[in-house]
Amino acid sequence: SAVISQKPSRDICQRGTSLTIQCQVDSQVTMMFWYRQQPGQSLTLIATANQGSEATYESGFVIDKFPISRPNLTFSTLTVSNMSPEDSSIYLCSVGFGLGMNTEAFFGQGTRLTVV
Amino acid sequence: GDSVTQMEGPVTLSEEAFLTINCTYTATGYPSLFWYVQYPGEGLQLLLKATKADDKGSNKGFEATYRKETTSFHLEKGSVQVSDSAVYFCALVMDSSYKLIFGSGTRLLVRP
Numbered sequence: 001s002a003v004i005s006q007k008p009s010r011d012i013c014q015r016g017t018s019l020t021i022q023c024q025v026d027s028q029v030t031m032m033f034w035y036r037q038q039p040g041q042s043l044t045l046i047a048t049a050n051q052g053s054e055a056t057y058e059s060g061f062v063i064d065k066f067p068i069s070r071p072n073l074t075f076s077t078l079t080v081s082n083m084s085p086e087d088s089s090i091y092l093c094s095v096g097f098g099l100g101m102n103t104e105a106f107f108g109q110g111t112r113l114t115v116v
Numbered sequence: 117g118d119s120v121t122q123m124e125g126p127v128t129l130s131e132e133a134f135l136t137i138n139c140t141y142t143a144t145g146y147p148s149l150f151w152y153v154q155y156p157g158e159g160l161q162l163l164l165k166a167t168k169a170d171d172k173g174s175n176k177g178f179e180a181t182y183r184k185e186t187t188s189f190h191l192e193k194g195s196v197q198v199s200d201s202a203v204y205f206c207a208l209v210m211d212s213s214y215k216l217i218f219g220s221g222t223r224l225l226v227r228p
Binding site for chain 2: 040041043044045098099103104105107109110
């Protein structure tokens with residue numbers, strides 16, 4: 001298992017500014033992920049954070065908007081850049097083990113972002 | 117593409133009532149299916165899973181059966197408690213993938 005701490009838990013930001021969300025895991029993990037949950041919507045995978053290399057982004061998400069760092073096997077950050085009200089969402093950090101039927105995923109408590 | 121559809125909430129029940137939360141999926145192959153639960157102020161936690169057709173996942177009194185013929189994975193509990201109040205997410209993952217695909221979540225509120 002894994003215990004994940006996310007900071008901040010919530011924030012209210014002005015449009016045009018940027019917010020960096022931190023994710024700390026209590027053990028070394030290979031796979032770390034960032035999800036977005038827009039109001040009333042599914043969780044959508046933004047990117048996979050790779051240690052020592054650039055993140056892998058899903059369709060519809062770009063590095064300029066959501067730069068990600070992964071300096072070691074226990075920590076990652078997601079920045080939401082040049083924010084607009086449409087970025088108001090819950091952002092979740094996740095770590096994963098295994099593939100397919102062996103998939104196990106653990107989640108942080110999320111960061112609730114409101115852009116005004 | 118692959119997707120998961122859940123019944124909309126909120127679902128409001130009295131304590132000891134029977135619970136069903138519907139989940140159906142669309143997938144090109146044979147996915148593994150999951151239910152996750154998110155209690156207030158906490159992260160998502162795995163509640164149960166099923167990896168092949170006719171498998172039944174169960175945990176904490178909750179059950180769900182993988183129905184390939186109806187592409188469904190409905191969550192049930194015979195007698196809910198106030199402590200079951202949470203948001204429930206149905207999800208799938210395809211074989212050889214690590215990418216979970218989630219439904220939109222269903223909020224359950226259980227009243228004493």
